[in-house]
Amino acid sequence: MKIPKRIASAVINSLKGGVVPRTGLPYITVGRESEIDALLHDVDIIADGGASFRFIVGKYGSGKSFLLQTIRSHVMDRNFVVVDADLSPERRLQGTKGQGLSTYKELMKNMSTKTRPDGGALTLILDRWISGVQTETAAETGLPVDSTEFQKAVEKNIFEVINSLSEMVHGFDFAKLLTIYYRASVTGNDEEKAKVVQWFRGEFITKSEAKAQLGINIIITDDDWYEYIKLFAMFLKKAGYSGMLVLVDELVNIYKIPNSITRQYNYEKILTMYNDTLQGKAKYIGIIMGGTPQCIEDTRRGVYSYEALRSRLAEGRFGREGLKDMLAPVIHLSPLTYEEMLVLTEKLSDIHAQLFEYQQRITQEDMISFIKLEFSRIGSDSHITPREVIRDFIELLDIVYQNPQINISELISSGTVMTAASSDVSTSEEEFAEFEI
Template sequence: MPDTATAVRVPKRVAAVILNSLKGGVVPRIGLPYITVGREVEIRALLTDLDLIADGGASFRFLVGRYGAGKSFLLQTIRTHAMGEDFVVADADLSPERRLQGGQGQGLATYRELIRNLSTKTRPEGGALGLVLDRWVARIREAAGDGDVEAQARASVANLEELVHGFDFVRMLMMYVRADTEGDDEAKSCVMRWLRGEYRTKTEARTDLGCSTIITDDDWYDYVKLFATFLTNAGYRGLLVLIDELVNLYKIPNAITRQYNYEKILTMYNDTLQGKAHHLGIIMGGTPTSIEDRRRGVFSYEALRSRLTQGRFAREDMRDMLAPIIRLHPLTYEELLVLIEKLAQIHAGYFGYENAVTDEDLAAFLQIEFGRVGADSHLTPREVIRDFIELLDIAYQNPDQSLSALLRDEGAIAGAGGPADGNGAATGDAPFAEFTI
C-alpha cells in the first residue's frame, strides 16, 4: 500500500467533488484523471477518432454498457481529454423533455442543452459560446491588422455559406463582428441568443435582429454541423458531441415518435461516415437493451440495425474497436483494486488523516462485494465505489472501530441501508437503480 506522502496530491476542492459525486452515484466533471483505471483499449479507440476529427473528418460511436458499468465515466474521461487537446465539447443527457426529434420542441431542447454545455480547455464547466465567438473575433482582428475587419471576417467564414443554413449562420456571425466593433453588447447578446436557439418565433427574431429564420426542432442538427466547421476558424481542432441516456428514446411509448428519433440517429450516422460532416465527432451512450432490443431499441429501426450489427468474426476475446459500437466489459478484479486504493488515498487526503488501509483490507472488501449472490452478472463499478466510500466515511466517523473490524462484520456493508434481502442488497434500496455513471 503506497504511503500517502508519496501518493498524488489531490486539491481539496477536487477531492470533495470526486467523493461527493461518486457516493451520490454520478460522474464528477472534474478530477477524473485521479481515479481513471482500466478502459485503455476503449480510450485508445476513441482517441483515434479525435485525430480523424482534427484532420477534417467525422466519426460516430455508440458506447454500450449496463447501468453503472462506466459509460458516463468513460464519456467524461474522453470529454476531459478532448478539451485538453483543444477540441470544443458539447454534452447532453436525453430525457423525456430532450430527444433528437419531437412534436413539442424536444429536439431543439437537446440542441439548447448542447450549446449551453459548450466547453473548452479554459471553460470546462460549460457556457463557452461567448468565449468561442470572442476568440474568433480576436483572430480575425489580428489577421486583418490595419485592414478591413469585416472583410476578413467574411473571408474567414465563406466556406460556411455552402452548407445548409450556412447563409443565415454567417449573417449572425457578421452581425456579431459588427456589434463587437461598435461596442453594442445588446446586439451581441441577441446574436448569442439566436445561436443558442432561444428565439421561439420568427417575429421575435426579426424584431431584434432583422432575421426571419430561427433554429427549429427540424433543423438543429444542421447548425451543429455548422458549429463544427466554424470552430476550426476560431482556432479549435473540432467539435465533439456527447449524448448520453439513449434509454430515454427506448422508453418513448409512441412507436412512430421512436422511429423519428432513430431516423435522426441514422441521418447523423450517415453524415459522419459519408463525409457530409467535417470536424465533428458524435458519441452516444446507452444500455444494451436500448440499443439491441428489436422491438423498441435502436435495432428496431432496420436501417440502423443492418449497419450496426456485429460481424461474424468478432469474439469476446477479440473485439473490433474500430466498429461503430463499443461494448464496455466489466472492470477486472485487479482494476477495481487499483481504483479503491486511489479512493482510499483521496479520502485520507481530503479529511486529513493518515491512510491506514492495507492491501488485506482492500482484498477483504472486494471479497465481500464479489461474494454477493448474483455479483458475477450484476455487480457494477458504481456499487463497488459507493459501498467503499460509505465504508471509509463510517470508519472516519467512528475512529474507535478499525476498518478491519468493520470488514469482518459483513453485515455492516450488506445491511448499510437496512436488513439484507436474498440478493445481499439492503431492503428498500434498488441495487441497480438508474443513475448516470
C-alpha cells in the same frame, strides 16, 4: 498523488451520490485503456477534417458516463470544443413539441473549452475568434490597429470565414449572424451581441421575433437543429479550434418512448447523423452516444428495431468475448477486473484521506477483503457494477474515518457495511486464485 481539496471533495461527493464528477477524472481513471485509445484515434481523424460516430454500450453503473466524461477531458486538452447533453422525456433527438430543440439548447448551454470547462463558452468562443482574426491581421499587414486600412483588412479576413460557411445548409443565415456579431463587437454594441448569442442558443421562439430583433427570418427548430451543430463544427475549425465533439448520454430515454412512430423518428435522426459522419457530409465533428445494452439491442423497441441502423451496427460473426473490435461503431464496455477495482479503491482511499486530512488506516489486505466481499454477492458476476462497488467503498471509508476505534477487518468480514452483501454466498478460493498482488 496530491489533489486540490475542492477537486477531492467534488470527486468523493459525486461518486458517493452515484454520479460522475465533472472534474478530477484523471485522478481516478482505471482501466478502459483500449476504449480510450480507440476514441482518441477518432479524435485525430476529426482534427484532420473527418468525422466519427460511436455508441458506448454498458449497463447502468458500468462506466458509460465516466468514459464519456474522461474523453471530454482529453479532447478539451487537445483544443476541441465539447457539447454534451443527457436525453430525458423533455429532451429527445426529434420531437413535435420542442424536445429536439431542448436537446440543442442543452448542448449549447454545456458548450465547453479547456479555458471554460464547465459550459457557457459560446460568447468566449465568438470573442476569441474576432480577437484572433485581429491579431493575425496585425501580424500579416503591420498596419496600425486604429487605422481604417486595418479595419478593412480585418473585415476581409472575417468575411472569408463567413463566406466559406454560406454554402452549407442554413449557412447563409448563420454567416449573416456572425457578421452582425462582428459589427456589434467593433461598435461596442453589447446588446446586439447578446441577441446573436441568444439566437445561436435557440432561444428565439418565433420567426417574427427573430426578424424584429436581428433581421433574420429563420429560427432553429426541432427539425433542423442538427444542421446548426454541423455549421458550428465547421465554424469552430475556422475559429482556431481542432473540432467539435458531441456527447449524448441516456439514450435509454428514446427506448422508453411509448409511441412507436415517435421512437422511429428519433432513430431516423440517429441514422441521419450516422450517415453524415461516415459518408463525409459532416466535417470536424465527432458524435458519441451512450446507452444500455437493452436500449441498443432490443429489436422491438431499441435502436436495433430500426432495421437500417441494426444492419449497420450489429456485430459481425467473428467478435466474441475477449476479442472485441474497438474500431466498430458500437463499443461494449467489459467489466473492470479485480485488479483494476483494487487500483481504484487505492486511489479513492488516498483521495479520501487527503480530503479529510487523516492518516490512512485501510490496508491493501483490507481492500482485497472488501473486493472479495463485494464480488461474493448473488449474481455479482453479471449484475454488480463499478458504481455500486465505489459507493460501498466510500461508505466504508466514511465509517472508518468517523469511528477510528473500529476494527476494519472485522467490519468488512461482518458485511455490515453493505446491505446487499448479507447473503451466505462466499467466494471460492479458486475464483480468486488469480487475484494476486
